Amino acid sequence: AQSVTQLGSHVSVSEGALVLLRCNYSSSVPPYLFWYVQYPNQGLQLLLKYTSAATLVKGINGFEAEFKKSETSFHLTKPSAHMSDAAEYFCAVSDREGGGNKLTFGTGTQLKVEL
Amino acid sequence: KAGVTQTPRYLIKTRGQQVTLSCSPISGHRSVSWYQQTPGQGLQFLFEYFSETQRNKGNFPGRFSGRQFSNSRSEMNVSTLELGDSALYLCASSFTSGGSSYEQYFGPGTRLTVT
Numbered sequence: 001a002q003s004v005t006q007l008g009s010h011v012s013v014s015e016g017a018l019v020l021l022r023c024n025y026s027s028s029v030p031p032y033l034f035w036y037v038q039y040p041n042q043g044l045q046l047l048l049k050y051t052s053a054a055t056l057v058k059g060i061n062g063f064e065a066e067f068k069k070s071e072t073s074f075h076l077t078k079p080s081a082h083m084s085d086a087a088e089y090f091c092a093v094s095d096r097e098g099g100g101n102k103l104t105f106g107t108g109t110q111l112k113v114e115l
Numbered sequence: 116k117a118g119v120t121q122t123p124r125y126l127i128k129t130r131g132q133q134v135t136l137s138c139s140p141i142s143g144h145r146s147v148s149w150y151q152q153t154p155g156q157g158l159q160f161l162f163e164y165f166s167e168t169q170r171n172k173g174n175f176p177g178r179f180s181g182r183q184f185s186n187s188r189s190e191m192n193v194s195t196l197e198l199g200d201s202a203l204y205l206c207a208s209s210f211t212s213g214g215s216s217y218e219q220y221f222g223p224g225t226r227l228t229v230t
Binding site: 034042045095100102104105106107108 | 163220
């Protein structure tokens, strides 16, 4: 079974500082990986996706992630945090067996941005 | 394009009752998935429908069921509600080509409270 592990349930950074949210995956087949963001009382918004093309993936709002097979990692980064980035972030892996589309999510990382 | 819509947004039910939640996918998306989000269990996959057929099912009791209509709209039903069913229920849709589905786009969710 595929799974993802997010290290750090809470991360706090200063505005303007680097954001690094960690995600490690476990998969017996080449994975499709995703990062989603959730703002309070809202659904999930897709930030970016990795689907076996370029290993460095750029997403919305200045976020990017690098797929590293040797480290089984897909960490999310942003060079300079903004107050509006405060939200919960979820890493997910897609189980595409049989053409299906089940997402398995990590436990989430709450990002706090301080002045 | 309009996003994924879910109705109702908020719902309060009593233990033992049943509830039906509705989801309208993005136009052209034929795959619809449902997820349950709770503070204790996080985001968990319920089921996925494609072309009116259930393609994947998560590890939930039979009280949770769903269906998809010919216009790709989907409903999920929970019978004999329990307090533990209180959660945010998220619907997601994705484009499908050649039997394979792509990234999922989420609706705002239905907040179900069981008293």
